[in-house]
Amino acid sequence: MDKIILGDPLTRFPHPDNAAVLARLGKGAGKPKAAARRTHWFIDEYDIHAHPDLVERMEELCHDIPDDCKSAAYGYPILATPTEIIFGYATGTSFLA
Numbered sequence: 001m002d003k004i005i006l007g008d009p010l011t012r013f014p015h016p017d018n019a020a021v022l023a024r025l026g027k028g029a030g031k032p033k034a035a036a037r038r039t040h041w042f043i044d045e046y047d048i049h050a051h052p053d054l055v056e057r058m059e060e061l062c063h064d065i066p067d068d069c070k071s072a073a074y075g076y077p078i079l080a081t082p083t084e085i086i087f088g089y090a091t092g093t094s095f096l097a
Contacts, residue, residue, distance in 0.1 A: 009074055010026075013080060013084050015085050017086075018084070021086050025076045025078075029046050029049070029075055049075045049091050051092065051094075058096055062088075066082075069081065076089045078090075
């Protein structure tokens, strides 16, 4: 996942079913980084919270899912339905939920 997705995840994924997962992901995310302070290890304004190999594996497993269902929240790669309900995310070096 090499795109920048701007905007507050709470605004981009407002469905009430997302509240718990967004609270979990936002808890350790820190603050968004200004464009000048970002490195190549960021996603959506935040430092990435999943190893790039895991992100690649998630994308391999989800190759049939439309690209507009692949996004990010607080630096975590996520999967969301077309109605913006989050149903998966990657974190660390080996955790896919």
